[in-house]
Amino acid sequence: MSLRKSPTMTETRLAANRRSAKKSTGPPRSVAGKARSRMNGLRHRGHSPEYLGVFAVLGDAAPGAILRVGEGCLTPAQRMYPLYVGLVEMFTQVESDMVEAERRRWNWHGNFSRATTEA
Secondary structure, eight states, rough: OOOOOOOOOOHHHHHHHHHHHHHOOSSSHHHHHHHHHHHHGGGGOSSSSHHHHHHHHTTSSTTTTTHHOOOOOHHHHTTTTTTHHHHHHHHHHHHHHHHHHHHHHHHHHHHHHHHHOOO
């Protein structure tokens, strides 16, 4: 229980409250406001439907086309968010790491098979 006395409601304070109440209009009604509110889920590690949709599109992309698909599927609004850009970069990096690992495996396998056939 607070020991502080509540402030008296003066005309000035009442007018300020009314001005503040006019600014607070509830859920967004404009197209821009709705687009902005759709990104609220990004504050919680990518739990927005748009983020999950981009993740699914990148996961279904053909090998070698992830960067092209990622750049094509991001909207201008999504390109402003580092989380989306980072997702495309992560998929691209994973793809290049997999290609490099496969190249190393084939080089090793090729060297191994030559060594056994020469011996």
